[in-house]
Amino acid sequence: MKTPRLSLTTIIFTFFLITILSGCNNGDSDNYTVAPPEPLPGKADLSQYDNGKRVMMQAFYWDVEPRFEWWEILSRKIEDWAASGIDRIWLPVATKGQSGEFSMGYDPSDYFDFGEFDQHNTIPTRFGTRSDLEALIGKAHNNGLEVIADIVLNHNSGGGEEFNPYRNKNTHTLFNKDHGNASGMFNRNYEDFHPNSIHEHDEEALFFEEQDLCHHQSRVQEWLWKGENSVARYYKDIMKFDGWRFDYVKGYGSWVVKAWNDEVGGFSVGEYWDGSAPKLIEWVEASGSAAFDFACFYKLDEALDRNNDLTILEGDMLWKTHPDKAVTFVANHDTEKDENPENNISTANKMLAYAYILTHNGYPTIFYSDYENETYKSRLKDLIRIHNTMATGPIEVLYSSPEEYIMRRNGTKDNPGLILYMNISSGHKQRTIPSNWKDQSLVDYSNNTSAWLMTDSEGQVTIEAPARSFSIWSVSQ
Incomplete structure (x- = not known):
């Protein structure tokens, strides 16, 4: 199953068309167009x-x-x-x-x-x-x-x-x-x-x-x-x-x-x-x-x-x-x-x-x-x-390789936790991983990407991280 992703920059320059990420892990993607959600996902108020x-x-x-x-x-x-x-x-x-x-x-x-x-x-x-x-x-x-x-x-x-x-x-x-x-x-x-x-x-x-x-x-x-x-x-x-x-x-x-x-x-x-x-x-x-x-x-x-x-x-x-x-x-x-x-x-x-x-x-x-x-x-x-x-709850390493490290904080009953994606390669990376969130939109709280992602009914999601950088994902507002 392909997981939707939306870049806010892409919205502006492509009249609200968004990219659907495929489940592949080599940085490639297939392009689809769907109607953007209303309102667009944003970061939650972290003080809660x-x-x-x-x-x-x-x-x-x-x-x-x-x-x-x-x-x-x-x-x-x-x-x-x-x-x-x-x-x-x-x-x-x-x-x-x-x-x-x-x-x-x-x-x-x-x-x-x-x-x-x-x-x-x-x-x-x-x-x-x-x-x-x-x-x-x-x-x-x-x-x-x-x-x-x-x-x-x-x-x-x-x-x-x-x-x-x-x-x-x-x-x-x-x-x-x-x-x-x-x-x-x-x-x-x-x-x-x-x-x-x-x-x-x-x-x-x-x-x-x-x-x-x-x-x-x-x-x-x-x-x-x-x-x-x-x-x-x-x-x-x-x-x-x-x-x-x-x-x-x-x-x-x-x-x-x-x-x-x-x-x-x-x-x-x-x-x-x-x-x-x-x-x-x-x-x-x-x-x-x-x-x-x-x-x-x-x-x-x-x-x-x-x-x-x-x-x-x-x-x-x-x-x-x-x-x-x-x-x-x-x-x-x-x-x-x-x-x-x-x-x-x-x-x-x-x-x-x-x-x-x-x-x-x-x-x-x-x-x-x-x-x-x-x-x-x-x-x-x-x-x-x-x-x-959001850095709370048990830690699980979901994926580890020389170039990539993905870790999940499982949160608590009242706290969603987070997913950290570290990428030290020279190229943009994507990887499909299990999350604790089903049918929910995610945003990058590190501000290193402007994308939003959507988990499927089982919690699967294809996350991404820029080259030689990181992203930190959690549920949107």
């Missing part, structure tokens, strides 16, 4: 399908500019992000680093200097003053957004020099008011780093050897999460952060993240940079925290950039076994500056990758530089809207 899901915004990129103004710049974005369906913003490391005004925060020196102490040749951080940050957090909360703090627990930088008996040489492990810790809180010395009187190193690999924090030291635990004035409690109770992004969690035991979260709670995601789904699963189960789904990231990179083979998406990913613990992403501050093409997804394929994570399970993260890029912005807004409304 709110599924309660939202997305997170990574609100920075590497070496943001201009210096000292970032918190103010973000404050001006809050209303738009909230209206677009974002429910959390992940901020860069908010405290003073050794590099002072040039620091992105991953060289942490003073955990309690949010831009108010004169040290490392600056009072504000690269991002602004403490008052600017507090204003940003307040505005985010007033617009219903949670604010996620980036926490670096593995290593410290910018301390004063002292003799270290465990290394039999001088090391920069002295942190006090005169040496990189002007707040006077969480002063440290060589006993708080590795090696020390307890052991040589943490359970996991060393990253920043000479200033590698020892999480087994009781006073380190008190200052990081246990004590009344701990970093965790200060960030939550005083600064009003709502959750945590833990940097480089391979550098210490998973028990550290679990202990932190048991003490103060809040949303939590760890940067366990590994493309192995089993390793990610092991970490999230041990820590109790969510993790960035690097397995998904690398599968998308392999499928879209390296191998041009969408069957790779059938492989293991964290979201497939632990959807509530998987934070999916297409780009972040590290991948975007990485010159190794195997560690980033190409510009040409970014929207395909976003279409994948925003229609599948997991908690998607949008990268600031992508969302604020006018090339992507309107399309990302459409995908976020689709994610927050």
